[in-house]
Amino acid sequence: MAADETPTSYRYQEALEALARRIEDPKSQKKLSEVLALLDFNSTLNRSHELTEILDLVLYVTMGETRASWAGVLLRDDGPLKPAARRGRADEQWNGLELPAPEGAPTIAGVGDEEVSEWARGVLTASGAALLVPLVKSELLVGLLLLGDRGESYGIDERLFAQTLCVSAAAAIDNGRVYEELQRLNQRLSLKVYQLDSLFDIARELNRSPDISRVREVLLTNAMGHVLTTRALMLHDGRIVEQRGCALTPEDRVRIEAGSQKLAELEDDVRVAELPAGEVSDILLRLGIDTVIPLRSGESCHGALLLGPRASGSSLAEEDRDFLRSLASQAAASLDNLRLTREFVEKQKIEKEMAIARRIQRALLPESEPGIPGWDIAGINIPCLTVGGDYFDYVDRGDDKHWLVIADVSGKGTGAALLMASVQAALHALAGLGEISLESLTERLNEIVYTSTEGNRYVTAFFATLNAPTGETTYLNAGHCPPLVLRRDGLVERLEEGGPVVGLLPEVSLTTGSTRLESGDLLVLYTDGLSETSSPAGEEFEEERIAEIMRESAGTPSREIMATLLSRVRVFAAEAGLADDLTLMVVQRD
Amino acid sequence: MPDLTVESRQVGDVTVICPEGFINAHTVRQFEQSLSRALEDGNQKLLINGSGLAYIASAGLGVIMGLIEETRAKGGDIRLAELNDTVRNIFEVLGFNHLCKILSSEKEGVASYQADTPG
Secondary structure (H helix, E strand, O other): OOOHHOOHHHHHHHHHHHHHHHOOHHHHHHHHHHHHHHHHHHHHHHOOOOOOOOOHHHHHHHHHHOOOEEEEEEEEOOOEEEEEEEEEEEHHHHHOEEEEOOOOOOOOOOOOOOOOOOHHHHHHHOOOOOOOEEEEEEEEEEEEEEEOOOOOOOHHHHHHHHHHHHHHHHHHHHHHHHHHHHHHHHHHHHHHHHHHHHHHHHHHHHHHHHOOOHHHHHHHHHHHHHHHHHHHHEEOOEEEEEEOOOOOOHHHHHHHHHHHHHHHHOOOEHHHHHOOOOEEEEHHHHHOOOOOEEEEOOOOOEEEEEOOOOOOOOOOHHHHHHHHHHHHHHHHHHHHHHHHHHHHHHHHHHHHHHHHHHHHHHOOOOOOOOOOOOOEEEEEOOOOOOEEEEEEEEEEOOOEEEEEEEEEEOOOOOOHHHHHHHHHHHHHHHOOOOHHHHHHHHHHHHHHHHHOOOOOOOEEEEEEEEEOOEEEEEEEEEEEEOEEEOOOOOOEOOOOOOOOOOOOOOOOOOOEEEEEEOOOOOEEOOOOHHHHHEEOOOOOOOHHHHHHHHHHOOOOHHHHHHHHHHHHHHHHHHHHHHOOOOOEEEEEEE | OOOOOEEEEEEEEEEEEEEEEEOOOHHHHHHHHHHHHHHOOOEEEEEHHHHHHEOOOOHHHHHHHHHHHHHHHOOOOOOOOEEOOOHHHHHHHHHHHHHOOOOOHHHHHHHHHHHOOOO
């Protein structure tokens, strides 16, 4: 030790030791030895913070100077006095001691003293000590120094020494306890900081890797690292997806997976021993799993984290459970996000594909009015979903003849749209083969639809051949809502002649009807998306309303009549909206 | 610079694994692979030299916990040496130092395995 670091007390010690060598009177020599011991004691105390070190010092110095057979210290917090340290002869009683604190500050007391309080007598008897010295700091009893037998009774000198020593010792013990408490707090603080660091670390990782297996792995290894357990399982969506250190048989796996729903739906973390008795908890106990932490994010239960006991054997503290809960909820939120992202991506993909389908379907429908001289014709198709099963068409048959077609495939959406596309293709193919009657056309279409859908789907259709110069019209109605002709005189005619729907029966018998469209007549073809649209009250739009609107708007251009019909049906449906594909065709002679 | 690089070398029958950088949730898979690979290769006596290890998050400890029981069952062990104060402090806070042998130097770590071998 460098000279400037030598404690000042050493100099006094040296001086006192020199003095002791010159004194021959034994009594004075003993006093000097005591002073030396106290000096040494005090200077050492100042360098120790640890409570155990301080207590050891108290015991050794006291025993050295008083030659007690043993010495012990009892300490108290707020409650009773309990053993804290002991040196010298072993005593089985000692560890179990628990003595009540006295009322007020006690004084030094020895066996055989004349005036001993009842409390002090009780302490001496219970501990088997010969002398009791209170450790008092700021008038508060910190503890007791107890000294065992020393062959002769404790005289005034020993008592004075012990009391003097206890004054310094009480302060040091109190400091030592504060120091210990601080260390405990520090330790807890470090743990908290580490936990927060871990949560941050995990959050960053979960944010950067959109991968389910990664989330599971990060969750599992972190939980194991914090709890310091060698066993863990993870359940996700009803399956065991990760396992560490468990001797899991295929049968265990099946049984645990069968009971996984109950574990995932737990409100909070739970000890396996506290689960209702049953097969799953038996298996978990056998595998050495003792805690279940559900992975919940709001209402969605993703699974559970199952952990073995801490390798140290100690049970989980509230802080550990807090950490595990935070960890679990963070992982559950990530799993939630991943699920939503996946669904979103899936939905976007479908939407993209549907948009393509819609473009294709639009291309199958007429782009503009047919431009038949002397006729004002308008048509529109509004699918209820992105694509639909309605169809309308104009086909120039030459010689001033034109097909007007409207059809409705049963059902809606993609399936209906596919069938609609084949009907369109078949119709155009048949049209390209040359002269063909409406009956033959319908028969062939019936055959095609019937064989391609095995009778699962059908098509209602209306075909008409319009002779443009004369207005003569031949038609065939295959189960379709009858088109309406509003005559100039206000009478309404329904075009019903024909046969059953297309594609439902293997063979059909068909007839055709005919009519003549004069100037001032108004023909409206529509699908049931118009007539069967419901009001919020559940009432249907119906043919009668269509006829009424036709009467009101007769004489205006076809495009306007179409617009009126559409706006009226939308008002009628109100917030319920259109629930089916809707197609309209309006035909008038100029 | 990557968060973590892991090198390993053989000293007698002890595999010394030297992680350099940070073992965190992002790099922990790499750390796990280096340990698993050594164990799969039949090396059961592992010594992690932590002199280049700046930090170890709980995920890293989880990896050790997940492997240590099986390794010990096969007569091996996972030990650590040359930890810096930060890492040592983490181990003490969690009580990891009671579960795993921690030596002050690599030399002592290797020697600790030789002391186990009878004769």
